[in-house]
Amino acid sequence: GESVGLHLPTLSVQEGDNSIINCAYSNSASDYFIWYKQESGKGPQFIIDIRSNMDKRQGQRVTVLLNKTVKHLSLQIAATQPGDSAVYFCAENGAYKLSFGAGTTVTVRA
Amino acid sequence: DVKVTQSSRYLVKRTGEKVFLECVQDMDHENMFWYRQDPGLGLRLIYFSYDVKMKEKGDIPEGYSVSREKKERFSLILESASTNQTSMYLCASRPARGTQHFGDGTRLSIL
Numbered sequence: 055g056e057s058v059g060l061h062l063p064t065l066s067v068q069e070g071d072n073s074i075i076n077c078a079y080s081n082s083a084s085d086y087f088i089w090y091k092q093e094s095g096k097g098p099q100f101i102i103d104i105r106s107n108m109d110k111r112q113g114q115r116v117t118v119l120l121n122k123t124v125k126h127l128s129l130q131i132a133a134t135q136p137g138d139s140a141v142y143f144c145a146e147n148g149a150y151k152l153s154f155g156a157g158t159t160v161t162v163r164a
Numbered sequence: 165d166v167k168v169t170q171s172s173r174y175l176v177k178r179t180g181e182k183v184f185l186e187c188v189q190d191m192d193h194e195n196m197f198w199y200r201q202d203p204g205l206g207l208r209l210i211y212f213s214y215d216v217k218m219k220e221k222g223d224i225p226e227g228y229s230v231s232r233e234k235k236e237r238f239s240l241i242l243e244s245a246s247t248n249q250t251s252m253y254l255c256a257s258r259p260a261r262g263t264q265h266f267g268d269g270t271r272l273s274i275l
Contacts, residue, residue: 090266095268096269097254097256097268098254100264103263150214150220151209151212152197152207152209154207155206156205156206
């Protein structure tokens with residue numbers, strides 16, 4: 055079965071609002087997670103990562119939160135812009151491979 | 165910046181043909197990967213390689229093989245293409261235990 059999953063396949067957000075994308079995982083031993091963004095016609099691009107010794111990590115306009123108790127992580131995008139429209143994947147970075155969720159499609163409304 | 169280059173963006177082949185998809189990375193990464201991406205299924209790992217001439221099966225290796233003769237190049241081979249292999253194919257590379265970097269994909273259609 056799927057080891058990493060996203061809660062919602064689509065998310066529509068008003069430009070300027072904050073976006074929250076959720077992801078759950080099943081393996082309590084997982085210790086390294088990555089968020090990717092995939093724009094139409096391109097490969098996935100690294101956004102931000104977090105290791106299990108952290109609860110929160112911030113980048114430019116993005117924040118990832120990790121809750122190991124309930125095996126859940128989220129990606130928050132501040133002040134969402136039209137260029138943020140894409141498919142977002144969370145992935146568990148294992149020893150040899152990534153395990154991906156199915157992705158959430160984010161659509162930004164003007 | 166890491167550069168992962170896939171030789172073709174779009175490819176159309178016929179059932180039964182032998183198909184080669186090529187991938188080159190310029191960062192001297194040890195590990196390289198081939199995925200296919202299908203709607204509703206996300207990315208699924210076909211094969212990966214952790215060193216030259218080394219290969220490991222991923223989650224869906226059936227119908228595929230790979231070749232890694234040089235560190236920078238990882239090839240995916242469809243020995244006898246079938247219509248259910250129509251998909252987007254993504255190559256990735258990473259340093260040992262680092263972050264994977266992806267190419268822009270090859271959209272393969274098998275007629």
